[in-house]
Amino acid sequence: MIVNLTRTTLAVATPVVPSHGALRPLGLEEVRITGGVWADRQAVNGRATLAHIEYWMEHEGWIGNFDAAAAGTVAAHRAGREFSDSEVYKLLEAMAWEVGRSDDAEVDARLESLVARIAAAQESDGYLNTQFGRPGQRARYSDLEWGHELYCFGHLFQAAVARLRTRPGATDGLVDVARRAADHVCATFGAGGLQRVCGHPEIEPALAELGRATGEQRYVDQAALFIARRGTGTLADIELGRSYYQDDVLVRAATVLQGHAVRANYLAAGAVDVAIETDDGELLAALTTQWENTVAHRTYITGGQGAHHSGESFGDDWELPPDRAYSETCAGVGSVMFSWRLLLAQGLPRYADLIERTLYNVVATSPSHEGTAFFYTNTLHQRRPGTAPATDVAVPRATSSLRAPWFAVSCCPPNVARLFASLGAYVATVDDAGLQIHQYVPAQIRTHLTDSRALDVDVETDYPHDGRIRIVVRTSHDEPWTLSLRVPAWATGATLTTPGESPAPAVPGTTRVTRAFKAGDVVELQLPVGPRVVVPDARIDAVRGCVAVERGPEVLCLESVDLAEAGAVRDADVGHVRLTSRDSVREVDGQVVARFEVDAPAAAAWPYEDVDPDGDRRTTAVVETPLIAYHDWANRGPSTMRVWLPST
């Protein structure tokens, strides 16, 4: 296969730089988020989360594993799960983006210190993993199903890409470590090598990107080999089935994401990279179909994916239980990776719609307001308040009633950190016609069109609190260019005001303004962010007879804390409420409220009776109570919560 990497793909400080596609991504140096909710999240991430993660990885011995590997003692004293190396690499990646975003010298120094410890553990042939291959350890690649060696390499490569693109002149050696490891992978798993794949995809998008960032076509070719091999059953048939790790069907033959939701999204992301770099239209079409079917039938209203705790996996179509939503934070990050690559390839606003939904309602839900505790899973219905998790020890992964500072499997915290640190990269793109804005945040965009004309634009908004988004053009042009703005699918009734014109309707999709803008020109998009009552497809059985409330891009929820303050009885349990009517949902002083009947069901010895369904209801109160953004829940102590509100 032939891959054409051009020099233009190498230099942008952004996670994904395809050699071609509908849109060209912008780097962190081109898009600076200057305020609003995402700037706050980035500040907390840089100020608190990165240090918190490093503390815990040191505390748990995951970083120390590299020291022990260098000292030759790791076989006897290795700490953590088999994939803990990867968490350290994700922290490195987060640090690299943070340095690119904020020029934080302290973070830069901590990154360099970590790289030195990791580099010391690399073996002479490029292999690097603290779990395998030394005397007293299992042999390299002897457990591709669960060993995660290639998965770990993938995160190492993504960290190196971030470093290379944000500090191309850095002398810490991270990029060299990654290149040596990538060379080792190509030598070991190339066309003449082991015809195997890793149980956990991740190396596929990572190798593709390392190839793009370094100009090494071999890496992209190796990614393509891994994609082509996937689904041929080289991994063992386990109790969860080969579908768990997507080894039961060729990527190009699949019609929907299945199996482990993180694995599925990482694989799909890498497959898009390969499809682009190899001009494989058939593969790209298959991935597009997979995305469409997954979004239409297997995605929570939050954008969350993965309905099963067992296998952390997708369920069947329409199987989306709110109370047992696994909706792993990492699957949300993976979904953003997949959607972003399709957006760059095809330019369709639906991909940015899902990214926005997922950022607000999955990724932003995971960390606490302080950035030092996290949800691993993101349930849409919490029936028991639960208890505060320990703050001094790592807890099991799947607790969900309150955020925990650390997990025995802590893939999610550094995954959130690397995405938050690089968030500016997902705001806007350019193409031959002009600029596209996909996400609405206060921002300074300082870029140039593909014909090299400088283009400076500021975005001024209080979105999503307020629906007004002002695009202020700071440079004058003699020739026209096109400003493209995404109108979210939910934004029926949006309007666009161009200089000197009255507001005009802007239908959901992409709205475009083409003109020779002058400095000072303002384009104003008005999105209707008021509350919307949303009904699920009748085939999503688990939420029949319920509605959800959204406001702008945010999914709202009812939390027991608010129900208690509203004076409801029975321990303010959200299990006893029923929305009085859709019309009762309204916004009062910027706060969405709704009216609920609170029932006091009779205590029955057996919960299935041949009675009139309404005959047994005993409404004890009708209360009006606030609905809050789902991503804000569980920040006020133990509580119960539900996104889907019974309405029948």
Add this chain to the structure above:
Amino acid sequence: MIVNLTRTTLAVATPVVPSHGALRPLGLEEVRITGGVWADRQAVNGRATLAHIEYWMEHEGWIGNFDAAAAGTVAAHRAGREFSDSEVYKLLEAMAWEVGRSDDAEVDARLESLVARIAAAQESDGYLNTQFGRPGQRARYSDLEWGHELYCFGHLFQAAVARLRTRPGATDGLVDVARRAADHVCATFGAGGLQRVCGHPEIEPALAELGRATGEQRYVDQAALFIARRGTGTLADIELGRSYYQDDVLVRAATVLQGHAVRANYLAAGAVDVAIETDDGELLAALTTQWENTVAHRTYITGGQGAHHSGESFGDDWELPPDRAYSETCAGVGSVMFSWRLLLAQGLPRYADLIERTLYNVVATSPSHEGTAFFYTNTLHQRRPGTAPATDVAVPRATSSLRAPWFAVSCCPPNVARLFASLGAYVATVDDAGLQIHQYVPAQIRTHLTDSRALDVDVETDYPHDGRIRIVVRTSHDEPWTLSLRVPAWATGATLTTPGESPAPAVPGTTRVTRAFKAGDVVELQLPVGPRVVVPDARIDAVRGCVAVERGPEVLCLESVDLAEAGAVRDADVGHVRLTSRDSVREVDGQVVARFEVDAPAAAAWPYEDVDPDGDRRTTAVVETPLIAYHDWANRGPSTMRVWLPST
């Protein structure tokens, strides 16, 4: 602690013989099932299932493990999971009950042959397990969390109890093997020994019963020690939490069953045995509360228990998803064990109600009509037809769309087999006042009252097809005695006709007739077995807006096969139906039918819209289609199925 075992507890051919309690169980020699659906099941079990199980255990090497252990080669060649010994013991138990039930000489010979192979593997100190303790194997009791050694002993003891009570003079040595093993367990885990418990309860009811059957008080005392130790955290804190194996709370302090549903029920059953034998009223009260709360809040309409695939465990109260119902067959068997012991202790009909529900709708659902394929889990909603599982290899445990001949974890088939073979023991009991009939099957009851008067009664019925149950007394008595008949909780409108009287109302609960019966006297109970439309408690969110249909003790379901025959469109998918009205459910010529609207939902790119919930419906057909007994589903090839029928 003091245990008083009387000789009267030793001789009855029945699984559970408490030293005292409200009711005295009857043995297989006293209650003979003579016809009807359960006789058919017993015949298939004896004719096909036992041989099928033995074939697979031989094929998989699980029986061969004992030969290898005796030969000293098992460390290198052991087959199967760590608990496979227990499956062989459950087969032994099933065979022992079958011999007691049918006097089948061939089964008796196969049993003796198996016992000889097992006995050869027992070590000189009584220890017996093919997985641990030999050179090249892990040390005995080095993995109490997952090793299942005591669990395996438990099933060995239950097999020995069955053998002792059905063939007290047998010379095969099974009882001696069990006694030596039990002595070893008492010596190892007694008051001065290891203060530990097994990760999987089972030895508790087994030791208690072996004590009852042999008169060895030490065994009952050891069971009591294991119950007292449970919940003190002697097992490791695993990712699923200690609640998974009920080691986080004392048995007497728990208020509801939690964690792994089979473990929970086996433990509770053993705890009832201990509470009875130690006259521990507080413990019995706690177990009664656990039963009540579990039935009221954590049990499927089928009687199934265990809502989570992850951990095969109970969920929170009201968390009862039909599509992800784990409802393991073994948990149903365990529930029968727990309920039966409480029934013997307290005599309340609610326990027999749950046993009946569970027998008809969980246990009977597992085997195919031919008795040679099984459900491990028992989902209440199947969305995909699935494909027929392989018939020549064992499949993973949790597939559920079609029955499989064998599983890598095959606890369920022999569990069903031992319960079916011993089913006669659950039909009736006696007490000082007379006879109680709990389950309605054609039967001959040949027993005696506690004052030694002979009591012969025949039960004549076509239940559950027909609601008429005739109790024909075959012996005359000068003194009155009381015939007690269970009127199921659902049987509103039942009537009782006593000799010479007109039918009188019999309210749900227990109805009693006291008189000096004469030979030929007939008491007739008429149960209203017509279809009932049943509504779930509003807090069972997963089935909001749905109803279920029951007929007598059977839960019905809609299977796509019938929908297709009724002419419905869209691949006869049960995901597109809505009951037109509750009144449309009716019985026609012995067949329950219901009328459904079949919708053709629009294909939407995103399944959550702010639209009128009814505005998008496009009904393409209205069909009247049969509902079948849930336990009969999936006997006609791949299909989709649902118990809960959308009605809004």
